Amino acid sequence: MKEIKVGTENEKDCLVTVRDGKGVNIDVEAKVELTREDIVDVIDECINLYDVDNINITVREFGALDYVIRARTCCALYKFTGKKVKEKVFTRRETERDKLRRSRLYVPGNNPRLQINAGIFGSDCIILDLEDSVPPEQKEAARFLVKEALKTLDFEETEVWVRVNREFLEEDIEQVLVGNPHGICLPKSECADDVKEVERIIEKYEKMYSIKGTKLMPIIESARGILNLEEIAGASDRIVALAFGAEDFTRDIGGEKSWDTLLYARSKLVTVAKSFDIQALDTVYSRIDDIEGLMEETRRIIKMGFDGKGAIHPEQIRYIHECFTPTEEEVEYAKRVMEAIEEAKKKGLGAISLDGRMIDKPIVKRAERILRLGGVL
Amino acid sequence: MINAAGREIPSELAGRKLKPYRGPFSTRPSGRRKAPRIKFHDPRKSKVLKSIREAIKKVGLKDGDTISFHHHLRNGDHVVNMVLDTIARMGIKDIRLAPTALFPVHEKVIQHIKNGVVTRIEGSMNGPIGAFVSEGGKLKEPAILRSHGGRARAVASGELDIDVAFIAAPICDDYGNCNGRYGKSAFGAMGYAYTDTVYAEHTVVITDNIQPYPVTPPIVQQTFVDYIVKVNSIGDPSGIQTGTLRITRSPARLKIAREAVNVLAAAGILRNGVSIQAGAGGISLAATKFVHEYMKKHGIVGSFVMGGTTKYVVDMLREGTMMKILDVQSFDLAAIESLRTNPMHVEINNTFYADIHSGGCAVDKLDAAFLGGTEIDINFNVNVNTHSDGKLLHGIGGHQDVAAGAGVTILLMPTVRGRIPTIRKEVTTVTTPGETVDVLVTERGIAVNPRREDLIEDLKGKVPLVDIEDLYKRVRRFCREPKEPKLGDEIVAVIEYRDGTVIDVVRAVKS
Known part of the structure; x- marks a missing residue:
């Protein structure tokens, strides 16, 4: 007899078991008995969506929100029936190319407990991860959960991305684009063809779902990727940022992780990104208890020209932002630069000087960046 | 009868006349306290x-x-x-x-x-x-x-x-x-x-x-x-005794604790002489620790800290951010040791702590308090006793007393517990009336009781505030309203307010 199990017995999750049956039988064990009928309602909707007549569904619920129950049940029904169903595509406002991306919080794709509050910590981006944080046997479940999370949770103004699997590009994108994320992170990007392939798949499903504007963030985490940075950066107009993945890169080159080991890769990544007018985002800081180390590294990569840093724990976000926040003096100077430009424009002057120093384009650019980071612009 | 908390209560129950709740400070007692029996002990026995x-x-x-x-x-x-x-x-x-x-x-x-x-x-x-x-x-x-x-x-x-x-x-x-x-x-x-x-x-x-x-x-x-x-x-x-009570490690709960301290700081409450009620719940524990850190950083010395005494409260006394501890209940070994050895750690009794029908109680002298609860409604009424399924699972503790006494009562609460949203249109049971609760701090925003116009004015522009109804709506987008529990006619418990009036009753839950 066919039996499918999806989900876990962890807090805020549920375990759905589907078997052959005569007629539809739903058996729910709820953490709070009062909510049992609501859970049955959610399962009923899923059964209608997949249009099954003979089935036994058992759900053990441990404080799971509706979206989790829906994701687990639909995944189980999909595996059971092999059916693809048409779903309503989520509408979300497109993001801007040069939005602030100081911090991006990686959130495991198959863990409801860590997803529910992902939007409340003030990170500039959230990356719902289908890749490294999800074991192979949970990939399918994670796709459904991320899709439902995208459709349901209150990410509010936070930009949401999905990191997909290189091996399951089409399966991942087909599912998660229903939730219409702002963009797709492509791990282990190594050449222009990698980017073109994912772009082709995105276009296919954007068309099918009548959405547009999905952005791309190639993650560079191999020697070959660093070598081919230029062709990667130029491979698609959808690319708004290049992200660096230090763990895999270090392993790939056979080195040991240190500032020096990564310096060339970081330098090249910033240089290429800036020459293509896209953002350069640094790798995550993996020692979550070492706040000093996080802040030191963040300050250094900011000096190099990076626009953002990855976070694997919500507590890291505010420290990253603190590093990106310009000093009052920097903000004051930037304001004066902008005023001087206004003044010169009014007077019709070509050359502008401030405190006896020529103000050229890069200085203006820097002033604008500081005002944005300082929350003034 | 409908009492001042808007709850329907019977006028008589089990042969006892019930006085409806009329407001936090509206009952004026008369008469005398009970006279205890005159005792005698034969010293030869x-x-x-x-x-x-x-x-x-x-x-x-x-x-x-x-x-x-x-x-x-x-x-x-x-x-x-x-x-x-x-x-x-x-x-x-x-x-x-x-x-x-x-x-x-x-x-x-x-x-x-x-x-x-x-x-x-x-x-x-x-x-x-x-x-x-x-x-x-x-x-x-x-x-x-x-x-x-x-x-x-x-x-x-x-x-x-x-x-x-x-x-x-x-x-x-x-x-x-x-x-x-x-x-x-x-x-x-x-x-x-x-x-x-x-x-x-x-x-x-x-x-x-x-x-x-x-x-x-x-x-x-x-x-x-x-x-x-x-x-x-x-x-x-x-x-x-627990060894040391553990501070929450949940990032969302830590955020709540941090925001609560931001509220106190922005409102100008954390200044020399401040007095605070500390809780022993995971979030209040963290808030107490963050208050201590804030006061230490800014060289502020408070007058006293009260409540369940823990290591984090003892740290405030030892490191000079608080002059005294008023202690009714000690939770860990650090608190017991401090009570034994530090004369500024003072034991108080329940009447001194919280009896409203006395010449004055210590909760009245609190500038701020951190409290929790199972539910809060859009009128800031708090439920401490029952869960959303109607089951009676908790005592009141000092909740009503502290909320009524403290200058600013801050409720620390996550917006969702499992499938259950904590902000309701109406709480299942009113334990503590909304007019004594000033601020709700959640992981998704801070709401101030509209009755506290002064506080809203103080906080404006310093701390992002939301309307509690907006917070309610935001949570409903991903967490549905639970069904009402099926209740019987039988009243299984009376929730008394601290002055002896009845603020609510709890009915039997039908299975």
């Missing part, structure tokens, strides 16, 4: 008895009497179960149980309800006992739940007449002087034992440690004590 049975015999406990306990042994307590088991074996029935609080370790009370030994409960109910009583048809009369201050008031006024107060003590002399500070079962402050020893007809100390006269400080005094019983053990130390 010993107060120390061989067994609990002997003590029960000597005090003449009989069917229908009321016995009381204090809860400082928390989940390590052996005394409640020992006494009830003895009473049951002696064939005494129809007892009214009046503890200051019960814990899961007291689950056995259910057996004593089933066999008719316990037929009424006044005080607190939690966990398994509350769930059992919620089914309906278990008690002869509805339970009466009171806050710590409300209970002290009821005992002193004679509303709650105690026949025998059983006092668990980790150290005692042969005349009955005892405190909670020393011995293998030490638990620290024993503030909740005070009113019971003063007003009960009989006071029996149960101890596992008799030391030479005089045991000092005599927190419970010889003048009130009739008998002393020596037993092997009054409690299990691992359930009495």
Whole structure:
């Protein structure tokens, strides 16, 4: 007899078991008995969506929100029936190319407990991860959960991305684009063809779902990727940022992780990104208890020209932002630069000087960046 | 009748007229407190008895009497179960149980309800006992739940007449002087034992440690004590004191704690002389720690910190951010040690702490307090007693007292617990009225009670504020409104306000 199990017995999750049956039988064990009928309602909707007549569904619920129950049940029904169903595509406002991306919080794709509050910590981006944080046997479940999370949770103004699997590009994108994320992170990007392939798949499903504007963030985490940075950066107009993945890169080159080991890769990544007018985002800081180390590294990569840093724990976000926040003096100077430009424009002057120093384009650019980071612009 | 919290309550229940809640400070008491019995002890005789049975015999406990306990042994307590088991074996029935609080370790009370030994409960109910009583048809009369201050008031006024107060003590002399500070079962402050020893007809100390006269400080005094019983053990130390209470590690809960401190700082409350109520719940614990860090960083010295005393509270005293600790209950070893050695760590009793019908209580002197709850509604009413499914699972503790007393009462609460949203249109049970709750801090935003225009003005532009109804709506987008529980007609418990009026009733839950 066919039996499918999806989900876990962890807090805020549920375990759905589907078997052959005569007629539809739903058996729910709820953490709070009062909510049992609501859970049955959610399962009923899923059964209608997949249009099954003979089935036994058992759900053990441990404080799971509706979206989790829906994701687990639909995944189980999909595996059971092999059916693809048409779903309503989520509408979300497109993001801007040069939005602030100081911090991006990686959130495991198959863990409801860590997803529910992902939007409340003030990170500039959230990356719902289908890749490294999800074991192979949970990939399918994670796709459904991320899709439902995208459709349901209150990410509010936070930009949401999905990191997909290189091996399951089409399966991942087909599912998660229903939730219409702002963009797709492509791990282990190594050449222009990698980017073109994912772009082709995105276009296919954007068309099918009548959405547009999905952005791309190639993650560079191999020697070959660093070598081919230029062709990667130029491979698609959808690319708004290049992200660096230090763990895999270090392993790939056979080195040991240190500032020096990564310096060339970081330098090249910033240089290429800036020459293509896209953002350069640094790798995550993996020692979550070492706040000093996080802040030191963040300050250094900011000096190099990076626009953002990855976070694997919500507590890291505010420290990253603190590093990106310009000093009052920097903000004051930037304001004066902008005023001087206004003044010169009014007077019709070509050359502008401030405190006896020529103000050229890069200085203006820097002033604008500081005002944005300082929350003034 | 509809009371001032908008709740429907009967005018009479189990032969007792109920006074509806009319507002936090609207009851003016009259008359006199209860006069305790004049006691006599023949100095040629010993107060120390061989067994609990002997003590029960000597005090003449009989069917229908009321016995009381204090809860400082928390989940390590052996005394409640020992006494009830003895009473049951002696064939005494129809007892009214009046503890200051019960814990899961007291689950056995259910057996004593089933066999008719316990037929009424006044005080607190939690966990398994509350769930059992919620089914309906278990008690002869509805339970009466009171806050710590409300209970002290009821005992002193004679509303709650105690026949025998059983006092668990980790150290005692042969005349009955005892405190909670020393011995293998030490638990620290024993503030909740005070009113019971003063007003009960009989006071029996149960101890596992008799030391030479005089045991000092005599927190419970010889003048009130009739008998002393020596037993092997009054409690299990691992359930009495926790090593160190753990601060939450949940990033969302830490955010709540941090934001609560931001609110206090932005409102200008964290200044020299500030006084604060600290909680022992995971989020309040974190908030207490963050307040300490903030005050230390800015060189602020407060006047006192009160509430469940923990290591984090002791740190404030030791590191100079607070001048004094007022302690009714000590939660961990650091608190017990501090109470023993630091004269600025002062033990207080329940009347001093929270009795509104007194010449003044310490909660009135609080500038700010951190509190929790199971639900809050858009009018800021807070439910501490029941869950959204109607089951009675918690006692009131000091919630009503502290909320009414503190200058700014901040409720710390996540917006969602499992599938259940905590912000409701109307709470399942009103424990603490909204007019005494000022700020709600959640992981998804901070809402100030519109009644506090002054506070809103102070916080504007400094802390992002949201309307509580917007917060309610935001959460509903991903967490659906739970169904209303199916309730029976039977009232299983009365929720008294601290002044003795009735703020709500709890009805039986139909299964």
